[in-house]
Amino acid sequence: MAAGTLYTYPENWRAFKAQIAAQYSGARLKVASSPPAFTFGQTNRTPAFLNNFPLGKVPAYQGDDGFCLFESNAIAHFLSNDALRGATPQAAAQVLQWVSFADSEIIPPASAWVFPTLGIMQFNKQYKYPEELTLTFKSCNLITGMFQRLDKLRKNAFASVLLFGTNNDSSISGIWIFRGQDLAFTLSPDWQIDYESYDWRKLDPDSEECKTMVKEYFAWEGEFKHVGKSFNQGKVFK
Numbered sequence: 001m002a003a004g005t006l007y008t009y010p011e012n013w014r015a016f017k018a019q020i021a022a023q024y025s026g027a028r029l030k031v032a033s034s035p036p037a038f039t040f041g042q043t044n045r046t047p048a049f050l051n052n053f054p055l056g057k058v059p060a061y062q063g064d065d066g067f068c069l070f071e072s073n074a075i076a077h078f079l080s081n082d083a084l085r086g087a088t089p090q091a092a093a094q095v096l097q098w099v100s101f102a103d104s105e106i107i108p109p110a111s112a113w114v115f116p117t118l119g120i121m122q123f124n125k126q127y128k129y130p131e132e133l134t135l136t137f138k139s140c141n142l143i144t145g146m147f148q149r150l151d152k153l154r155k156n157a158f159a160s161v162l163l164f165g166t167n168n169d170s171s172i173s174g175i176w177i178f179r180g181q182d183l184a185f186t187l188s189p190d191w192q193i194d195y196e197s198y199d200w201r202k203l204d205p206d207s208e209e210c211k212t213m214v215k216e217y218f219a220w221e222g223e224f225k226h227v228g229k230s231f232n233q234g235k236v237f238k
Contacts, residue, residue: 001025001028002022002025002029003027003028003029003064004028004029004030004061004062004063004064005029005031005032005062005064006029006030006031006032006059006075007032007044007049007058007059007061007062008031008032008038008040008059008060009033009038009040009189010033010034012058012059014059015031015059017075017076018059018072018079020076021075021076021079021080022079024081024084025079025080026081027079029079040058040188040189041186041188044056044057044058044060052068053068053070057070057071058070059072059075060075061075061078061079073099073103135167135168136165136166136167136233139163139170139172140163140233140235143161143163144235146161147161147235149191149194150185150191152188152190153184153191154238156178156179157176157177157178157179158176158236158238159174159175159177159237160175160218160234160235160236160237161173161174161234161235161236161237162220162231162232162233162234162235163232163233163234164224164227164230164231164232165229165232166230166232169229170229170232171229174217174234175203175213175214175217175218176237181202183200217234220234
């Protein structure tokens with residue numbers, strides 16, 4: 001029977017899959033989700049953790065025998081028994097079918113509408129999807145909401161985030177400055193809610209493109225050639 005430790009942060013709904021599977025199968029599962037056993041953003045960045053889980057993702061499972069797994073579905077499958085996995089190839093295929101169906105058809109709308117009401121997730125506007133960028137004042141509110149959720153980051157970050165275009169034809173982009181060389185959003189589960197809705201790239205401070213972009217985004221004026229839409233309004237995070 002499987003026995004090991006599940007590393008995660010508190011109330012991570014993806015980790016519930018493994019915990020439920022273990023309860024049904026009888027697998028012995030310890031959960032490390034709080035200091036000193038596990039601190040999200042710290043423990044999963046240590047060389048020892050990355051040696052076992054190179055991506056640093058959680059939930060992550062380490063068996064008492066040293067066997068390691070990441071990805072919630074794989075961990076839940078490993079901790080299950082035949083009744084959960086499917087005792088025949090046909091039954092196992094049906095289990096996989098419904099797991100895949102849940103990931104593609106149930107979880108996305110649940111994440112947007114149900115999970116926030118349960119407190120499992122905060123409300124998340126998917127900024128990168130044009131159907132969410134309708135009236136410009138609503139689009140601007142998306143920036144405000146992100147800033148509010150990042151309030152505890154204010155001492156360690158600065159940003160100028162701008163709205164471009166007009167009603168039903170707008171986009172959001174900005175420049176962020178952090179301490180260090182990596183995105184700061186991964187350091188806290190609360191900060192991750194909005195950042196995945198954007199595409200990120202690290203700028204080269206020595207390039208002319210970067211110098212131009214910084215000047216334009218900080219001054220809120222310029223050609224903004226990379227955007228293709230006119231400047232509408234902006235907000236500063238400081």
